Amino acid sequence: MKLPTLPKPPLPKRFQDAPARPGHPDKLKPLETLKEGGITAADWVDERTALSGGLRWLMFRKVPKGTNWFYTLGSATMFAFVSQALTGVFLAMYYTPSPTQAYESARHITNDVFLGEFVRGMHKWGSSVMVILIFLHMARTFFFGAYKYPRELNWVIGVALLILTFVMSLTGYLLPFDQRSFWATIVANNITASGPFVGPYLGDFLNGGADFNATTLSRFYAIHMMLVPGIIGALLGAHLYLVARLGTTAPPWQKVKPADELIEEDA
Numbered sequence: 001m002k003l004p005t006l007p008k009p010p011l012p013k014r015f016q017d018a019p020a021r022p023g024h025p026d027k028l029k030p031l032e033t034l035k036e037g038g039i040t041a042a043d044w045v046d047e048r049t050a051l052s053g054g055l056r057w058l059m060f061r062k063v064p065k066g067t068n069w070f071y072t073l074g075s076a077t078m079f080a081f082v083s084q085a086l087t088g089v090f091l092a093m094y095y096t097p098s099p100t101q102a103y104e105s106a107r108h109i110t111n112d113v114f115l116g117e118f119v120r121g122m123h124k125w126g127s128s129v130m131v132i133l134i135f136l137h138m139a140r141t142f143f144f145g146a147y148k149y150p151r152e153l154n155w156v157i158g159v160a161l162l163i164l165t166f167v168m169s170l171t172g173y174l175l176p177f178d179q180r181s182f183w184a185t186i187v188a189n190n191i192t193a194s195g196p197f198v199g200p201y202l203g204d205f206l207n208g209g210a211d212f213n214a215t216t217l218s219r220f221y222a223i224h225m226m227l228v229p230g231i232i233g234a235l236l237g238a239h240l241y242l243v244a245r246l247g248t249t250a251p252p253w254q255k256v257k258p259a260d261e262l263i264e265e266d267a
């Protein structure tokens with residue numbers, strides 16, 4: 001015997017055929033109604049923010065003829081920075097920036113925490129990789145003449161990024177708080193303090209007093225994990241904005257044709 005089936009519940013109103021609208025004699029089919037409503041999350045966000053226009057502007061750009069692998073060095077540096085930020089977040093979950101506990105917490109990360117040695121190793125080697133890549137990227141932009149008009153400001157932002165990367169290396173070096181990092185920081189702070197004019201002030205600022213003391217470590221930690229990464233992130237945004245706005249430079253060996261010799265393909 002066939003069991004009686006319950007009647008199906010009606011489709012929600014917005015899934016039913018929409019009535020014809022003035023000027024649109026055809027009824028809208030359910031799917032079209034859904035499309036009009038922007039069914040995907042991306043559509044929903046885009047309808048309200050128009051972000052996809054900005055993304056298209058940033059990602060789909062024309063690049064000069066002769067663009068080659070050397071042009072990937074900037075993105076590689078950026079990747080190294082993102083990797084440092086991510087591994088740094090996980091290290092910060094276990095690290096304690098106190099003179100009495102810092103060494104022990106770093107030892108704990110390496111010896112006890114799941115994948116701790118791996119993440120700490122990635123952060124340590126990643127810092128060297130970032131410094132090497134930033135120099136290679138700077139050399140590429142220098143030898144390709146990318147510092148010239150109209151990209152001077154991007155070069156200046158790049159110099160600030162270079163200095164901030166060094167500040168990250170200096171402040172990060174103290175954090176394991178072993179003998180080597182302790183004495184290396186004392187030497188670095190003394191060298192800084194011996195600089196002309198601003199040197200003594202800068203030395204006092206780094207030490208958090210006249211000499212290395214109990215607050216120096218937490219000061220380095222705050223600079224290392226909050227102040228400098230934030231500034232690097234903001235400057236990176238400006239750096240990429242200018243790259244997208246001005247385009248990248250063609251390699252110096254790329255011949256420039258006079259306008260009347262250009263054919264459609266060259267343009």
Ligand code: HEM
Binds near residue numbers: 154155
């Ligand atoms: C955190 C460090 C840095 C990151 C993540 C970074 C990232 C980038 C990226 C992704 C590009 C576009 C692609 C490319 O040309 O490689 C670029 C372009 C550029 N960068 Fe950097 N950069 C950094 C540091 C520097 C430094 C230290 C300088 C120089 C002092 C510099 C100067 C430039 C210039 C002039 C351009 C334009 C290149 C062109 O028009 O061909 N950047 N950067």
